[in-house]
Amino acid sequence: MGKAINRGLRLAAVVSAGALALAACGGGSSSSEGSAAASGGGSAEGASGGTITMLTNAEQWQHVDPQRMYTGADIAFFSGYTTRTLTQYAYAAGEAGTELIADMATDTGTANEDATSWSFTLRDGVSFEDGTAITCADVKYGVSRTFAQDVITDGPTYAISYLDIAKAEDGSSVYKGPYATDGNDAAAFDAAVQCSEDGKTITFNLNRSVADFNYTVTLPAFSPVPAAKDTGESYDDAVVSSGPYKISEYTKGQKMTLVRNENWDKASDDYRPAYPDQIVVEFAQDPAAMDQRIIADAPEDQATVEYGNMQPENLATVFTANDPRFEGRTYNGYDPYVRYTAINTSLLPNVKHRQAIVAAMNNAQYIAARGGDFAGERADGIVKPNLPLDYAPSGIWDDMYGDVIPAEGNPELAKKLIEESGEPMPDLTYQFPNNPVDEKIAAAIQSSMAAAGINVTLEPIEPGQYYGIVFDPEQAKELMRSGWGPDWLNASTVIPELLGQTGGFNLSQVQDDAYEAKIQDALKILDRTEQGKAWQELNKEAMQNAWVIPHLFGKAQAFWGSKIGNGFLWDAYGSLAFGDLYVEQ
């Protein structure tokens, strides 16, 4: 559970950090809504050469170490340039960009019958930047680093939760990673991750059925690291590349330069087009100035992209004015996040009470407070259309609760539901991290509940302490601000996490055994389409139980210089497909 919470923290922290801008890390649109139409089209054959410049407000990368990297846009960036994984997502706009393809492996993996064991075979010619061939042992070593939780912090911990390695009494793995010396059960790890004799095939033995483990290995946490070059914590500053580029300079607070990796063999990699000669990241840029440079589009800035989203005040300029200058230079589509308010079932056990809260919610006010049309669309569940196989309209706003609920809320229905509950509605408290946008949302929630006669007290919490408090059952109140994005493109990283009993982000404190059993069944379905149908049903059931107030399917906006080619919203990570970008010559 602890690990899972940390995982939740990472993604959710991104949500909170992005509160001022519309969302921190970009997003994906699977876009039957036509939002991808606004982008520069799909992946096309580009021109080689030139330098792509990326501007960022950050002082440095959160992490460059693949096992510690977790943010979607970071993965999108490094997976395109320096970090190869067994599988990855195709470079394409729209739904095609969610397709799983083989990267370092020859195919997208082979599972045994109940998906408790997965094998991947490495291609010929894959190598590190120093020319040494990448073998199964390197991938295995990379995976082992995740277990060193005291050194390799902040990364995803799926290796720990999925691999078939015994747990110690405190719930941690008996294997403590490659740096631990005494009392470390390395044999258990060797049994869980096995290499074939020729060093080409890696087999992962899992402690449960994981039907989508081949999606899990898209995370850089499953990428190879040469044991001889591993410097533990400081590997973060000196990673060894396996992709078409290598880091030639990384000065925090100033710049990072990626240059071509001479030892990368194009024949071993039909995924990365590797168009530009060089990629330069300029750190510590003023966000407003970043936007202005791209708007002005001076010759030296024409091959420039931005990390993260635009400043809200520039959105109208770039998007609504129909300015031909920005044609084909923008995207406006789904980010990875669904924003919702968790309803604490341990304090509100009466389902009619919870339904009344959902019915009373004025999401029109919510969306306005988040920034209007650019913020996104009203959500109807916790699964969003950027998971095309797992999303289906839940029908919550139709007549699931007995009447239609418009975006402005239906206070009359809420009052009726409270009456039907047979108990008076208790006074509620809404907890939220104290930042300018969440504050306005809190006011929106308070005023929508007041319209239905529900009394809400607002409890702002210092952002750094927020998750510590709301995850403490003693301190958690009835309503809590939340947001979530999937870890890979499957609702298996959404529904079980948010509403499952072992989920790491179960703010609603759902303890429903029947529902849990259905989750476990769904996790075992190998047929991805069938599994998607199961998630659709579970999403609907969650809405019937009113465990959350769904607010918003978030959107993200970005734009780039006029000489950048292949700019589009990559649904896989909700950002640009950095590895596919080229400079028009």
Place this chain on the structure above:
Amino acid sequence: MSTDTTVPPAAAPPPSVSGAVTGLSLRQLAWRRLKRDKAAMFAMWLLVAIFLTALLAPLITNLLGVNPYDFDLTSLDPAQGSLPAGPWGGASLDHPLGVEPLTGRDLLSRLLFGARVSLFIACTAVIMIAIIGTTIGIIAGYKGGWLDTVIGRTTDLLLAFPFILAILALSPVLTQRLQAMGLSPESSRVVYLVLVFAFFGWPYLARLIRGQVLSLREREFVEAAVANGAPTRRILFREVLPNLWAPIIVYVTISLPTLIATEAALAYLGVGIVEPTPSWGKMLADSVRYFAVVPTYLFIPGTALFIVVYAFNVFGDAVRDALDPRTGRNVR
């Protein structure tokens, strides 16, 4: 106060019986001087008006048919990122000063209600500062000795403290504590701000008062009272304190606007009043983010704050001149 006209009230001449020359108390003399200062009188009436408006805010907003809490989405433009629709920050007959971005709440009513909160915090804190600072200053100055040393070092410590940083760091902990004691999140913030302002504000006044008391205690009327066997309490409160009103009033009038501005600064740093309650500080903090797109928003709380700070400064200055004419600009 070392003017020759300074006479302790206890020894003031008896009220005039009749005749040509009327004796005036120090206070009456000061009031006369103050009344002659046109700028001061203007500032005073301005302050009275501001306080009245703040006090009667619910009545005024009711009459105007506005409300600081109601969202008005019709006044926003969703295609522009929920910015106010129309020029001048969405100013219209319904919303004379425009509306708040993202929510459409009426700015006039938020300004009036915000005045209540901001003035309440500043006034309460300044009263506490006056009481604590004066008491400690008198004790330190009159008693002297080790007590003076201890108080002196304590004030040094507090004066040297980076208090904005301390306020930011203590905020989450202390507001949680206050809530655990049963206060609502909202009142806990107000109480917290008042307490920290008082805690970090008194040393300045205590310093000032101590210095005054040091010279006062050597004066003849104090020595006379001691010789007559008056108890210490009587000496402090009847003989010494009345001579301290001038520095206290001046300090209060000057620090009050500073506190309002500090509240604004803290709101900007995220240690402010809880939604949906408005305060000037919060409005300022919020409006700064929209300065490029809705410049009028910043000018509303900014102008209000400017007027109050200006009025207090002019008034405080004039009060000082009136109480201590030798230093005043009117002398020359």
